[in-house]
Amino acid sequence: MKYLILVVDGAADYKIESLGNKTPLEVANLTNINSIAAVGEVGLVQTIPEGIAPGSDAANLAIMGFDPRVYLTGRAPLEAASMGIEMSDSDVAFRCNVVTLAGAGAYEELEMVDHSAGDISTEEARELIRAIDAHFDKAKFYPGVSYRHCMIVDKGDDKTVLTPPHDILTKVIGEYLPANKEIREMMKESYELLSAHSVNIARVEKGLNPANSIWIWGQGKKPQLASFYEKYGVKGVTISAVDLIKGIGVCAGLEAIDVVGATGTLHTNYVGKALAAIRAFEDGNDFVYLHVEGPDECSHQGDLDGKIKSLEEIDAKILKPILDYFLASGEDYRVLVLPDHETPVSMRTHASGAVPYVLYDSTAKKETDNAKVFTEAEATKSGRFFENGYQLADYFFAVK
Structure with missing residues (x-):
């Protein structure tokens, strides 16, 4: 059968x-x-x-x-397993989207335009995630497919409330940012880094949605x-x-x-x-x-x-x-x-x-x-x- x-x-x-x-x-x-x-x-x-x-x-x-x-x-540790990432019992995995935010003013005032950054190519996204990984030393970032990536933090916070980006399309992100200060600041800092990245400058010139921020969610421990x-x-x-x-x-x-x-x-x-x-x-x-x-x-x-x-x-x-x-x-x-x-x-x-x-x-x-x-x-x-x-x-x- x-x-x-x-x-x-x-x-x-x-x-x-x-x-x-x-x-x-x-x-x-x-x-x-x-x-x-x-x-x-x-x-x-x-x-x-x-x-x-x-x-x-x-x-x-x-x-x-x-x-x-x-x-x-949590979904992220399942994704980590697929990517061949070895997790220790103390590790926490997080899903890391690259997303498109738009608007003027502070980060908290921006709007979630696209949870997938226009279905960004895996090759472009890999460059952005490598830049993110090199920038932050308190977490390890692994590139996945298109907009879907993984962040691993030893002894990370697996209890904080994190919102999937596809749940807040067209909404101002402020009230959906995590209470966890470290995660929130990483997301905010990523916006400054990615907005100026050559990959996103080229995407904007082509009329494509830039992947100008990471969005962290879906955390969990090894299943x-x-x-x-x-x-x-x-x-x-x-x-x-x-x-x-x-x-x-x-x-x-x-x-x-x-x-x-x-x-x-x-x-x-x-x-x-x-x-x-x-x-x-x-x-x-x-x-x-x-x-x-x-x-x-x-x-x-x-x-x-x-x-x-x-x-x-x-x-x-x-x-x-x-x-x-x-x-x-x-x-x-x-x-x-x-x-x-x-x-x-x-x-x-x-x-x-x-x-x-x-x-x-x-x-x-x-x-x-x-x-x-x-x-x-x-x-x-x-x-x-x-x-x-x-x-x-x-x-x-x-x-x-």
Whole structure:
């Protein structure tokens, strides 16, 4: 039996007036996802437990079968694991975005314009993070992918309240700055340093958003996850452009596969991700956790057309070739397709509501219902609901 979990990050949304009071999932052309929905199972799953912020860390832990209330220590240490950063028990990891701030006056009076600095290239961001690392001696900075980076502090403050930058888009940052004076001053000082950096001067000249400040958040200590093989008896891999996802997998003993051209944006290498999944199965792996960030990033940018396009690209360029491979191989297989959390375009950030899922088992009895599709409304109507998200993985791997 082969197993595929395809995570369409942030795909779940609210009804949108300009779409005829429909959601992006309802208007997107999802021929392949809906074909397995018609003969599979559609339902709802609560990936974000009550009282926990609707982050990708909690949601993807749940989808992989780990109760976030037990295993969540913060997203940054999971990202650090993906980046190969060795953490001591006293280390605290922090996510470090490079962001775009705008406005006049004091740092506290600036506005959060872009949490990703215009999806800055990894090469440009690496130069900026190296400059930051050379400037500050109380922390160690590690460059990641695009705007996503990591800061490690020995005996750091893992209790202070830190706000994700994508939660405060268009807002003045003053009231969201951390109470921790050292972190706050580092962020403030970074603005002076990065604003004058040659990378940002060149970006401004090209009309691009400058990555003119670091934004620190998502802190936590070294996580301890159970082995995925011991938990479910499958050997597997993760495929994602996002260090957080790869880090969860690494901590659970899954191999992280990098795909050239995988960006974590709308413009990613969809075909390359599908081919990587197929090769992983051909190489003897039982399980692929394939995560695609595009719908989430488009939602953060308020790009409705981009969100719909990314959903259609995932359906046609990722799921279809993998389904074709399964059919040609003659092997039994199960496929689970779902968002990790809601990211409504109207909010431009994550929300905590339950999300729809589609589960298809090639060995199960088929009762075709072409009206059954992968949408929020259809999932709600089904009456199937996993109140604890981590139990869906138990069901997925155990169902006969």
